[in-house]
Amino acid sequence: MPHVVCLRPVHPEALALLRASPGVTVEVLEPVNAETIAAAMPKADAVIVRATPINREFLAHAPMLRIVARHGVGYDAVDVPALTERGIPLTVTPDANAACVAEHAMMLMLNVARQTQYYDAAVRELRWSNPPVPATFDLGGKTVLVMGFGRIGGRVARLCKAFDMKVLVRDPFIPQNTIKGAGFIPAKDLQAALAEADVVTLHLPSSEKTRGIVNGEFLASMKKGAVLINTARGTLVDEKALAGALTSGHLKAAGLDVFWEEPATADNPLLKLPNVVMTPHSAAATEQGLRRMALSCADSILAVFANKLDPDVVINQEVLRGNA
DSSP: OOEEEEESOOOHHHHHHHHHSTTOEEEEESSOSHHHHHHHGGGOSEEEESSSOBOHHHHTTOTTOOEEEESSSOOTTBOHHHHHHHTOOEEOOTTTSHHHHHHHHHHHHHHHHHTHHHHHHHHHTTOOSSOOOOOOOOSTTOEEEEEOOSHHHHHHHHHHHHTTOEEEEEOTTSOHHHHHHTTOEEOOOHHHHHHHOSEEEEOOOOOTTTTTOBOHHHHHHSOTTEEEEEOSOGGGBOHHHHHHHHHHTSEEEEEESOOSSSSOOTTOGGGGOTTEEEOSSOTTOSHHHHHHHHHHHHHHHHHHHTTOOOGGGBSOTHHHHHHO
């Protein structure tokens, strides 16, 4: 009898879908800690994970595990090689959160451009006339550099174009003609693109090649007075270097949904800067996004039980060839 363990609650429709499948049982862990994991995982055939690290220590408790379903698209906290050694597929929810994360990136961009938080505070304090806020600006007519042209980056590019922005796209893995065909300008020369862009928005996965890519050199190459938006992964950005660029005035502002260490800690220099708009890694956490991600996880798990898993949602696809 297949048993599914959810590390933290997920949308009730996904739980209902799993429980409605013949023979499937579901257990929701809350709280998630070493004790509850050790007690629950020995009987688990599948796990839905949000933020809990999936490492060798975790897997040692799960001898029957057949799938790890990631509630989202990032998998920084998952030891993929360890799963592959065991023949366990890691699935993500590639289509479920693209719309809400793209909208969140635009929200951060708009908040930075229009200084919403300052105006809100001024009105609450009855400072109605000419509140002392930094200069606001239109997005229309500005140049944006979209770093990464996947599902989310592609949506952000289209939204920016709808705001009448000039859209540059940087993605070495996408053919230049594909970017051109979509109506955008390929950024072949990163340094030149950084020097031109008024806004740089990150939509890259975190990997050995991209971790810390936004470093001092990257930031120094950005146009003076530019804005950085990050709704991808906090580990893309050297936060001390970013704080320095924001403090010196080289960058005008930043909008951040993700941080190198999460939850953010008190010693993070970005928390004290007035020209940073921050949210707690919540870009995908709309009501609809949470539902879509949970249902996608449930679909992947049921597909594994039926030997019909869609390769498009699998990160370590080599396990599918091994199980064929």
